[in-house]
Amino acid sequence: MKLLLIEDEVSxxxxxxxxxxxxxxxxxxxxxxxxxLYYAVSNSYDLIILDIILPHLDGISILKEIRKQKIDTPxxxxxxxxxxxxxxxxxxxxxxxxxxxxxxxxxxxxxxxxLLKRTGQYIYDETISFGNITLNLKSYMLSTxxxxxxxxxxxxxxxxxxxxxxxxxxxxEDLINKVWGFxxxxxxxxxEVFISFIRKKLxxxxxxxxxxxxxxxGYRLEQKNVQ
Ligand code: CA
Numbered sequence: 591m592k593l594l595l596i597e598d599e600v601s602x603x604x605x606x607x608x609x610x611x612x613x614x615x616x617x618x619x620x621x622x623x624x625x626x627l628y629y630a631v632s633n634s635y636d637l638i639i640l641d642i643i644l645p646h647l648d649g650i651s652i653l654k655e656i657r658k659q660k661i662d663t664p665x666x667x668x669x670x671x672x673x674x675x676x677x678x679x680x681x682x683x684x685x686x687x688x689x690x691x692x693x694x695x696x697x698x699x700x701x702x703x704x705l706l707k708r709t710g711q712y713i714y715d716e717t718i719s720f721g722n723i724t725l726n727l728k729s730y731m732l733s734t735x736x737x738x739x740x741x742x743x744x745x746x747x748x749x750x751x752x753x754x755x756x757x758x759x760x761x762x763e764d765l766i767n768k769v770w771g772f773x774x775x776x777x778x779x780x781x782e783v784f785i786s787f788i789r790k791k792l793x794x795x796x797x798x799x800x801x802x803x804x805x806x807x808g809y810r811l812e813q814k815n816v817q
Contacts (some may be wrong), residue, residue, distance in 0.1 A: 591616065591636045592615070592617075592634065592771070593615045593635060593636065593702070594617075594618050594620065594635040595619045595638075596620050596621075596623070596626035596630070596638065596639065597639070598621045598641060602691075603619050606619075606698070607619050609699070610702075621645075622644065622645050622647075623644035623646045623648060623652055624646040624647045626640070626644065627655055630652060630663070631655070633661050633767060636664075636706060637664050637665075637702060637706055639665075639668060640665050640668065640685075641667075642667060642668070642680070643670070653683040664705040665686055666685070666687050666688065666701055667680045667688040667689070668691060669689070686708075687701055687705055689701060716728050718750065718754065719753070720799055721799035723753075723797045723799055725753060730743065732792075732795060733795060734795045734798075736795060737794065738795065739794055744784060745787060745788050747768065747769040748765060748784055748785070751768050751769065752801065752809065752811040753811060757810070759808045761808035762781050764808065765809075766781070785801055785803075785809060789801055798813060799811055799813050800812055800814055
């Protein structure tokens with residue numbers, strides 16, 4: 591799970607990063623509003639923790655811009671006590687939840703977990719399914735009633751993204767951001783290689799789903815017509 595933390599108080603940010611890393615979250619910490627927006631619109635995070643008062647661009651404006659760009663990443667706002675006015679503005683702008691400072695570690699972790707679960711990002715079920723395929727996210731076993739095969743960690747991530755967003759065209763950029771991480775240099779033809787491995791595995795296990803290439807755009811998982 592990748593989290594983006596936009597908080598300008600360095601000591602608070604450092605403390606949060608430590609807590610979150612202990613919980614096995616990958617955290618990108620940003621201390622400036624404009625930079626925060628740049629990372630947020632990369633759409634490569636599962637959750638954004640957003641402070642309101644920030645240098646260069648405030649949290650409410652960041653949130654409005656993210657939602658305007660149709661990015662639906664859950665956002666947890668951090669507010670100073672008694673900023674009720676900001677809380678209302680935050681919800682109006684598309685925040686999913688908020689925490690008033692100071693808050694306890696337990697409270698923060700519970701809110702994060704609840705938000706990820708609500709948006710289907712949190713893995714509390716070990717398996718996800720589409721058509722006749724089932725993917726086990728812990729053991730990396732991909733199966734149908736006919737056969738089972740092991741996939742690699744990257745193949746598992748690609749499949750998880752496709753299965754979690756059915757009917758949605760995953761662009762090469764989406765896959766690079768979600769699977770390899772924002773700011774990663776990877777050739778887009780290496781994605782093609784991974785996709786072709788997955789396709790072979792789907793055929794091998796007699797899956798009734800296929801990864802369809804949408805030319806010039808990306809990929810989509812589709813269920814084949816069953817006679
Ligand atoms: Ca602040």
